[in-house]
Amino acid sequence: MEPKKGTVVGVTGNMVRVSYTGDVMMNEVGYLKVGDQRLKSEVIRVRGRVAELQVFERTKGVGIGDEIEFTSELLAVELGPGLLGQIYDGLQNPLPELARQCGFFLQRGVYLNALPAELKFEFTPAAEPGDTVRRAAVLGTVPEGIFTHRIMVPFSLRDEYTVEWVAPKGVYSVRDVIAKVKDPRGAVIPLTMVFSWPVKRPIDAFRERLKPAEPLITRVRIVDTLFPVARGGTYCIPGPFGAGKTVLQQITSRHAEVDVVVITACGERAGEVVETLREFPKIVDPRTGKSLMERTVIICNTSSMPVAARDASVYTGVTIAEYYRQMGLNVLLLADSTSRWAQAMREMSGRLEEIPGEEAFPAYLESVIASFYERAGMVKLYDGGLGSVTIGGTVSPAGGNFEEPVTQSTLKVVGAFHGLSRERSDARRYPAINPLESWSKYSGPVAPRKVAAVKDILVRGNDVLQMMKVVGEEGTSLDDYITYLKSEFFDAVYLQQNAFDPVDAATGADRQRRMFDVLLAVLLADFDVADKEKARVLLNQLRQKFLDWNGREWNSKEFAAEEADILAGVRAAARDQDGAVEAKIKKLEG
Ligand code: ADP
Ligand code: MG
16 A cells, blocks of 8 residues: 655744645654654644644655655554663653763664564563453463563454464564464464554553552651652642652652653753663662662753653653553653753644643643543453552742642642652752642541541741731740751651661651651640750750661661660659550541
């Protein structure tokens, strides 16, 4: 069949207007021919005989009359073993070179295989000739890093098939045929370990979507205890430039209790991205002792790459995340920053001369953001197993003002909000999540009433602080002052966490629960102190002890000794009768 062709009738930045004959679909891929280069493009609007395409490359040299060849295929990614450990651009070109040579970019129009034929895996068959299979059925498995990677019937095959042949156990290239299946009309379809899936369509090869109920432990205390994330849930991290969004995502990618992490570094400055790419492979996975990269995929686009590629990178990332979910794994997708992606949408919308919405973002901004986050979820697979995709996105609003369309659209759809504050990052109170503004709809590892009791102290402590700014310390009552000291104590020993201390950097759920009870013993105690100075000294002493305790290995002898020491210190300083504080804590349980 003759390939469908079109002719360029207009060029606006990264958008070309093309007149064509035949049928052209939305999101169909076309290649724009410039000299001997072929530039990948995607149809983003069709009107009559004219299609508009976003070009994923610089359009220098493109002119009226240039030819475009349509592929009849939607923008898609390749899925198969070997994705883990890769660093791709938004179009799934491997970018190891970029990581090695700072600032080096691929030449335009060069598209590499995401999963090259040199990649080989040991295949163990799981299906037999004669078996009846549907999409996502397991034909065999290969080991990939620490996981068993399922080689499945491609998700786009929607019939019932009979297995004709499966390759015997052995080492094969990802491009070798490892099975043949026959469709209901008798046609034989050869299958390899790799198949493709259109990125803008959620992978729907599962039985049902479940409500996210189980917490995803990130081991960041302020997140898990105060503003928890759920497996299969969504959350966002808005914050001004430099407040610690990227660092917080890196900490999470290292310590969160998930199997696979997919990072889309989208539109940040090239220097920052190169930094990530250089640092990441060196990071040791605290769970396996191997490189963290072995269970990570990075999709990266810098602000110097064409904006259309940012759009692609977000979808490429989430599609790869969904693919690993199909293996029965828990996947965390971290998008940094979704604002850059939204800016790309704004730019393309402007070129399409659409009627702009708020701050010139397209009117459909909200629905596009919503449908991105809707791809998160805990699902029951066809085999009854569970898999999840959790999505966390950063938002970087200009000036840190959350009253803007991207932050607001995101807040409408996510389950948790971790708002970073300039005030806290300036004071180096990391992670700089604002405990008074953030929220979560999910439940975490610590009993909700205990958390509520402490949040109440935080709120009251802040009230006292604001009042003190007006009336001074002298004008503040001793009781109020102690409340303020307690809230500061909680902030210092629990909310702040030292990312560079090997122990403090990551706190598991059991330890959070244990710490929280000791913390409550301090916060609920009725301290017998004569004046503010004595109160300050006491809380400072306790803080120091607690900080030391934070550095002790979980469940070590020192851990227990230090805990007992803190509790003894509280008892000695409190008016409460023996057991009274414990009783108060007990009442908050359940
Ligand atoms: P953003 O992505 O919000 O612009 P970054 O995550 O790049 O900000 O953080 C900016 C800087 O702040 C980092 O380079 C680091 O010096 C400091 N920083 C951020 N978070 C932490 C943290 N948890 N611990 C220590 N330093 C941090
Ligand atoms: Mg950043």
